[in-house]
Amino acid sequence: MTKSVVGKSVTRVDSFNKVTGNAYYTGDVKLHGMLHGKILMSPHPHARINNINISRAVKLPGVKAVITSIDTPQKKFGIFSSTRDQYPIAYDKVRFVGEPVAAVAAVDLETAEEALRLIDVDYEILPAVFDPKEALQEGAPQVHEEAGHNRCLDYTVTYGDLNDGFAKADLIREDTFKTEALAHCQLEPYVAVANFLPTGKLEVWVPSQSPFTKRAALARTMQMNLSDIRIHAIDIGGAFGGLSEMGSAEFCAAMLSKKAKRPVKVAFSREQTMIAYRQKHPMEITIKTGMTKDGLITAKDIQILADGGAYQSTAGIALTVPLIMFLGLYRIPNVSYKALRVYTNKGPRGAMRGHGNQQLRFADGAQMDLMARELGLDPLEVRLKNAVQTGDVLLNGAKVYSCGFTECLEKVAEKSGWKEKRESSPGTLKGIGIGTGIHICGFDLGIRSTSGAIIKFNEDGKVSLLTGNIDNGQGNKTMHTQIAAEILGLPLEDINIICGDTDLTPLDPGTYTMSSAYISGNAVLQASLDARNQLLTIAANELNVGTSELEIADGRVFIKENPERHMRMKEIIWAGYKAGKHVIGRGEWRPSNVTPVDWMNGKIDGQPTKAYSYGVVVAEVEVDPVTYKVKVTKTTAAHDCGYAINPKAIEGQFEGSVAFGIGQALSEGFVWENGRALNAGFLGYKLYLAEDMPPVESIIVESEDPFGPFGAKEAGVTVSIAAVEAAVNAVQDALQAKFDSIPITPEKIQQIITKG
Amino acid sequence: MGKKQQITLKVNGEDWEVDVANNTTLLDVLREDLNLIGTKEGCDDGSCGACTVMINGTPALSCLTLAVECNGFEITTIEGLNKDGPLEPMQQSFIEKDAVQCGFCTSGMIIGAKHLVDNNPNPTDEDVRERLSGHICRCTGYVKAIEAVMDGALKTRQSR
Numbered sequence: 001m002t003k004s005v006v007g008k009s010v011t012r013v014d015s016f017n018k019v020t021g022n023a024y025y026t027g028d029v030k031l032h033g034m035l036h037g038k039i040l041m042s043p044h045p046h047a048r049i050n051n052i053n054i055s056r057a058v059k060l061p062g063v064k065a066v067i068t069s070i071d072t073p074q075k076k077f078g079i080f081s082s083t084r085d086q087y088p089i090a091y092d093k094v095r096f097v098g099e100p101v102a103a104v105a106a107v108d109l110e111t112a113e114e115a116l117r118l119i120d121v122d123y124e125i126l127p128a129v130f131d132p133k134e135a136l137q138e139g140a141p142q143v144h145e146e147a148g149h150n151r152c153l154d155y156t157v158t159y160g161d162l163n164d165g166f167a168k169a170d171l172i173r174e175d176t177f178k179t180e181a182l183a184h185c186q187l188e189p190y191v192a193v194a195n196f197l198p199t200g201k202l203e204v205w206v207p208s209q210s211p212f213t214k215r216a217a218l219a220r221t222m223q224m225n226l227s228d229i230r231i232h233a234i235d236i237g238g239a240f241g242g243l244s245e246m247g248s249a250e251f252c253a254a255m256l257s258k259k260a261k262r263p264v265k266v267a268f269s270r271e272q273t274m275i276a277y278r279q280k281h282p283m284e285i286t287i288k289t290g291m292t293k294d295g296l297i298t299a300k301d302i303q304i305l306a307d308g309g310a311y312q313s314t315a316g317i318a319l320t321v322p323l324i325m326f327l328g329l330y331r332i333p334n335v336s337y338k339a340l341r342v343y344t345n346k347g348p349r350g351a352m353r354g355h356g357n358q359q360l361r362f363a364d365g366a367q368m369d370l371m372a373r374e375l376g377l378d379p380l381e382v383r384l385k386n387a388v389q390t391g392d393v394l395l396n397g398a399k400v401y402s403c404g405f406t407e408c409l410e411k412v413a414e415k416s417g418w419k420e421k422r423e424s425s426p427g428t429l430k431g432i433g434i435g436t437g438i439h440i441c442g443f444d445l446g447i448r449s450t451s452g453a454i455i456k457f458n459e460d461g462k463v464s465l466l467t468g469n470i471d472n473g474q475g476n477k478t479m480h481t482q483i484a485a486e487i488l489g490l491p492l493e494d495i496n497i498i499c500g501d502t503d504l505t506p507l508d509p510g511t512y513t514m515s516s517a518y519i520s521g522n523a524v525l526q527a528s529l530d531a532r533n534q535l536l537t538i539a540a541n542e543l544n545v546g547t548s549e550l551e552i553a554d555g556r557v558f559i560k561e562n563p564e565r566h567m568r569m570k571e572i573i574w575a576g577y578k579a580g581k582h583v584i585g586r587g588e589w590r591p592s593n594v595t596p597v598d599w600m601n602g603k604i605d606g607q608p609t610k611a612y613s614y615g616v617v618v619a620e621v622e623v624d625p626v627t628y629k630v631k632v633t634k635t636t637a638a639h640d641c642g643y644a645i646n647p648k649a650i651e652g653q654f655e656g657s658v659a660f661g662i663g664q665a666l667s668e669g670f671v672w673e674n675g676r677a678l679n680a681g682f683l684g685y686k687l688y689l690a691e692d693m694p695p696v697e698s699i700i701v702e703s704e705d706p707f708g709p710f711g712a713k714e715a716g717v718t719v720s721i722a723a724v725e726a727a728v729n730a731v732q733d734a735l736q737a738k739f740d741s742i743p744i745t746p747e748k749i750q751q752i753i754t755k756g
Numbered sequence: 757m758g759k760k761q762q763i764t765l766k767v768n769g770e771d772w773e774v775d776v777a778n779n780t781t782l783l784d785v786l787r788e789d790l791n792l793i794g795t796k797e798g799c800d801d802g803s804c805g806a807c808t809v810m811i812n813g814t815p816a817l818s819c820l821t822l823a824v825e826c827n828g829f830e831i832t833t834i835e836g837l838n839k840d841g842p843l844e845p846m847q848q849s850f851i852e853k854d855a856v857q858c859g860f861c862t863s864g865m866i867i868g869a870k871h872l873v874d875n876n877p878n879p880t881d882e883d884v885r886e887r888l889s890g891h892i893c894r895c896t897g898y899v900k901a902i903e904a905v906m907d908g909a910l911k912t913r914q915s916r
């Protein structure tokens with residue numbers, strides 16, 4: 001089938017609004033009588049709340065509502081029913097700096113802020129624990145007393161026979177690596193607007209990755225009927241995993257609105273956005289690897305200790321997706337995987353780009369290069385030798401239906417000049433490193449595993465496309481519009497897409513687990529095919545031919561053998577109306593035979609995901625001998641996205657991913673003092689800037705997945721995972737040294753260089 | 757709340773009179789009083805560039821600028837660029853080069869970039885990177901934004 005819209009670098013459907021200032025984000029929402037809400041957050045990492053006195057705040061002129069936990073239903077939330085351990089507003093104690101304690105709505109921001117200062121909280125300071133190892137010790141402060149310990153997840157899974165695997169190895173090496181907590185740094189600060197109506201219904205605007213997830217948690221914590229809450233579609237200023245769960249902004253805005261009987265906007269500051277919602281899991285990862293002298297991996301013994309912060313959040317997923325993906329990258333016959341996540345008195349750690357998978361890839365990949373060095377092997381060859389291939393059945397029984405990993409490795413090596421550059425780099429402070437990434441495209445999310453989409457034809461022959469999936473900036477709106485346009489033979493501008501409005505659009509898994517193209521895209525495809533069949537049936541009837549004789553393109557349906565005989569879309573739609581028919585296509589899609597995962601116990605046997613995507617990055621660096629700074633001079637990135645629906649948008653994902661990945665490797669990370677992040681802001685938390693950014697050579701690899709829409713999988717996240725490993729390995733190569741923690745700061749480099 | 761004072765502003769060619777407190781920022785006046793929501797707030801401490809607007813022809817961070825200090829000034833926001841119809845070359849280039857993802861940084865970037873090429877019609881790669889380094893973008897990795905500014909410069913030269 002020749003394709004006319006998919007596979008083309010089309011103009012995004014939403015960029016006109018964004019370059020003219022007409023995009024509409026949550027912070028732009030202004031409703032009649034809207035109040036400004038502010039949240040009082042705990043200054044202490046661990047304290048009992050003995051009393052909260054709001055009487056002075058309530059009396060301040062202009063204050064319309066003050067809430068504390070006692071004004072709320074006091075229901076905990078969490079992603080699984082077994083992991084609901086967080087109140088949206090602290091109840092009996094606070095467990096991290098930034099935990100909400102009370103909230104105020106007032107006529108303006110200044111009054112709201114003044115009111116916060118008038119709330120008297122009687123805290124009884126408790127001993128706090130910040131280090132995960134200390135948290136495991138006997139007598140450590142208990143973050144959740146009722147649990148009786150600070151372990152919130154602890155399991156070991158073994159495949160094969162480790163002893164046997166290590167016995168076959170020529171080299172066995174054990175290393176421990178550490179990563180730091182990270183912030184998503186979506187440029188849009190976290191914000192929510194809520195309007196509790198006299199009818200008892202609640203309207204909400206909030207940036208999210210799935211309005212349906214947020215609605216479910218809101219309904220639970222507010223003790224409302226799910227369908228009485230409407231979360232509206234809205235433009236979103238980036239997500240990166242950080243908007244996966246409900247947060248206190250929408251909860252407090254809703255509660256304040258209910259109490260004040262007026263709409264309320266709660267906007268977090270940049271600092272609050274970074275400390276008071278979710279962060280990325282810092283991990284300590286110990287890996288023992290056995291390798292033969294020609295580079296075959298014989299066994300891996302992995303132990304992960306994750307600092308989960310104060311609450312469960314995505315604990316089971318963050319610790320188990322690394323295992324699912326680990327098994328899908330290299331063919332390793334014997335694997336043991338121990339996952340341990342502990343509570344500490346730091347901000348809760350949840351999902352962020354690649355989840356725990358990225359941390360493990362950094363550790364595993366850095367060690368792989370150290371082993372290759374010891375054995376005198378080329379790190380690229382080691383990766384090629386062990387790479388998973390299409391058709392492989394993994395240790396957990398999962399089948400890999402499409403895999404362009406080897407092609408990514410080969411193409412990146414060739415384009416980057418890997419062989420020549422590796423030979424020329426010894427003795428200089430220049431280095432080159434390779435990194436690999438894998439991701440799954442969706443997993444079982446219970447009832448939310450199925451995406452639905454609707455195609456509604458309007459009187460003028462144009463289309464409203466409704467999908468529960470949303471666009472955080474990655475280009476999903478354009479992608480879905482392209483899919484529909486392709487099937488319906490319409491130009492992009494004839495399709496108006498409505499994304500993620502809980503009253504209008506069908507349920508969708510959301511923009512996690514890289515399922516937007518694979519699952520939601522398939523639902524849009526099905527809805528489009530359904531509408532197309534309806535169009536053809538009406539036209540066939542009108543033109544007196546069989547549907548198989550018809551073709552659809554350029555906004556019309558025509559007879560293949562006689563293209564002059566045709567009907568325009570509008571004519572077909574009108575003919576339908578006259579015959580009592582509306583053209584409304586429906587589509588739903590859920591990957592078949594996907595096995596539910598037991599996230600808290602690491603049981604992943606079967607087919608936990610239907611598709612794996614792959615990425616490879618080569619990074620070239622130069623270390624400055626005076627400032628000890630690393631400059632990334634060039635990157636080459638390949639990614640198996642299955643099929644490129646919008647190549648330019650995919651390149652954009654690569655580039656953003658490279659910035660994200662090398663930023664994590666070289667500069668990003670929180671600095672802590674007694675549970676307080678000292679650098680929660682863009683001045684202290686160093687993001688990659690335009691002047692730091694290396695060129696990115698992008699290589700799209702298309703393995704054409706048998707189930708993805710047009711063969712598509714996900715686009716880009718594996719590059720962000722691979723880029724971390726690539727940058728670390730490039731620095732290790734430049735200095736012929738080992739780095740066991742990220743970010744690799746100039747201080748760490750200075751230590752290595754001055755030690756010699 | 758401090759005493760309010762009246763100021764006049766010419767914003768995107770229109771005259772406005774607004775009452776502002778001593779500590780009100782220009783960003784707040786634009787967004788809250790004039791409903792010009794195209795200018796974004798990403799940090800409120802001068803570290804992200806999302807709030808960049810033109811004040812008397814020079815790009816400035818409106819979150820750090822007090823409204824009272826702008827009395828009588830001319831301000832251009834993103835909404836002012838294509839006020840009279842077609843998109844400015846720089847807006848067109850950001851679309852064509854796919855330099856826009858979530859779009860939250862875009863208004864500020866385009867204002868900054870437009871100023872650069874208005875004053876330096878032939879910017880080097882380094883000039884562009886330096887200008888864009890005043891703008892944090894978490895989505896794009898800047899590659900396409902740099903291409904867009906180069907292309908916007910070319911289009912601007914051709915349109916003169």
Ligand code: FES
Pocket residue numbers: 796797798799800801802803804805806807808817818819820
């Ligand atoms: S909002 Fe002004 S610089 Fe960030």
Ligand code: FES
Pocket residue numbers: 187237238473855856857858859860861862892893894895896
């Ligand atoms: S496009 Fe999202 S911050 Fe720049």
